Amino acid sequence: MKALLLCAALLTSSPLYAAQLLIDLGSGSRTWQTEELLKHPAAQTIKIKDDVSYHRDMQYRAVPMAALLKGLKTDDHVQAVALDGFAAELNAAPLLDTQGSQAWLAIEDPDKPWPRLAADKPGAGPFYLVWTDPQAGHISPEQWPFQVARIQRLAPVAERFPALAPDPKLASNDPVNQGFSLFQKNCLACHRLNAAGDSQFGPDLNIPYSPTEYFSGDFLKRYIRDPQSLRHWPQAKMPGFDSSVLPDQELELLLGYLRHMAGRKQLP
Template sequence: MNQRALWIGLLTLLPFTHLHAAELTLELGNGSQRLSSTQLLAHPQAQRVKISDDVSYKRSMHYRAVPLAALLDGVQPGDHLQLVASDGFAAELSAAPILSQTGSQAWLAIEDPAQPWPVLGKSKPSAGPFYLVWQNPAASQIGPEQWPFQLTAIRKLAPVEQRFPQLLPAADASPAVQAGFAQYQKNCMACHRLNGAGDSQLGPDLNIPHNPTEYFSGDFLTRYIRDPQSLRRWPQGKMPGFAVEVLSDKELGELVEYLGHMTGRKMQP
């Protein structure tokens, strides 16, 4: 038997999960910890959960999952978390809804290498190996951007306002602009930067060199946010549309107010 054949033979003797187990990194202010999918699938609180109206799969799904709160040792409701995906998506989220015993329930779904999840679409992988899913998301106003999939890391960080002052509106900005800043953090920041500020590596900067309010005239920007493909049909386009159930007309107007306000506050990265 040659060396290559011997190596292949030895690999077949290893457990499948040891070959394909993924790792999730936790950085919660007390050092860095890595948990493999094998460890998480065997977690004492792991159980089978049903997720109705799954944001990524657009249908009901069942997962083996762990309450995310069970993994956040030392995290307090007032803390701020960032959940990072392998494609550069970086969701910003208060710890409060994750730790709450009422309202929405946050679960870390774990893909079993022996029972892989469905793919998300043609030529796309699954939502695994780790995926933040929610039961009863409406109770805590959890939006689609708070369902990050293909997770690689969860970090406890300072709030966005402290980490990225380049995103702050002027102190005398209107209440609508201030509210729009909150909508930006919830719905846009996971994919985009603004003034170079943010940790996402996915979408373009929304102020440098030009703000979308500078090149979308009339109501085209709001129409684009509602349904990007209706204005710019592009098979590779990744931006989802934001339905009125997710972002109300009032909230969308506030978001556009914030973006317009920031045209006067451009800062080079």
């Protein structure tokens, strides 16, 4: 797998490349080439309003994710891994929807490369998971992974990483378990907790300390809403989560999970 990522990184360093995307759904895997995806029978040109990564309207040649995930069930769990180590944890059901919010795999045409995300950053290609009408499905910015190298079906997060799970004595609908679901959706793509998780992107959120232990008052909420307002750092990568993405009630549930896990530290 490391060889695959290295190969993809080398290929995407040139404006002309034949990128590869690995899709592994457990029963079998397939490696798609850029040209194959651009010519896929379900491919079409779509317009994305206020793209999460580019912060403007964008147009892409894209294939519905449902067309690429044949055999996947709505209760399955999927992980999309990017070249930089970002690992988005995704429930399969929204990816398979064809009504409301719809997931698409945008494919960068080597002859028409996408713009850079910023002056010092590459573009979102060669493959980028985008959504039409994301508000309908309450889709988080963390569910828009770009520079995707592979998509794979995996066991649910709690099975793969027991160190992330709240106290098993809690009811399934307990607010802490609701916060755990929100943590998976909004945080696990970049962060580990108790040294558990697949992301290689951001710091651990419990070891050695939970942010709930060193942010006082409402400062942690303010940091999540707008990280640069508290720590101005030009190289910072964490996006802000405004109330349209993470409503106040959900933010409280997320913080409740983090506070709970501060009492369940597991040293690596």
